[in-house]
Amino acid sequence: MSEIPVQVYGINLLVKLLGEPPADIRVHCPKGSPIRYGRVVGRGDGFDEGANAFREMPPLEAVVAFEESAEDVEGHYFYLSGEEHRVIRLDAVILSFPHE
Secondary structure (H helix, E strand, O other), rough: OOOOOOOOOOOEEEEEEOOOOOOOOOOOOOOOOOOEEEEEEEEEOEEOOOOEOOOOOOOOOOEEEOOOOOOOEEEEEEOOOOOOEEEEEEHEEEEEEOOO
C-alpha cells in the first residue's frame, strides 16, 4: 500500500471506505441507521485536548465500523485515486477489529 499524503491529528482517523461489509463481522443498528466500514490508513497521535489525555487508537489496517445517519455524512470526505476516504473522530467508531 502506498502512503497517503495526508497527516491526521489528535483523535481523528483517516479511513478508506470499504465497498462491502467485511464477511466475518456485520454490525446492525437497532434504529436502522446505516453502518459504514473502513480500513484505517492514517491516525492522529491520540491526544484528546478536551480530556488533556492520550486515548487508545485503532491500529493501522484495522477495520472500523461507524454509524452514519441517513441525512448526514459522518466526518469529512475526499477521493484519492477514485477511492473514498473519510476523516472521522474516534468517538464515531463503534468497534474496530484486525483485518485479515
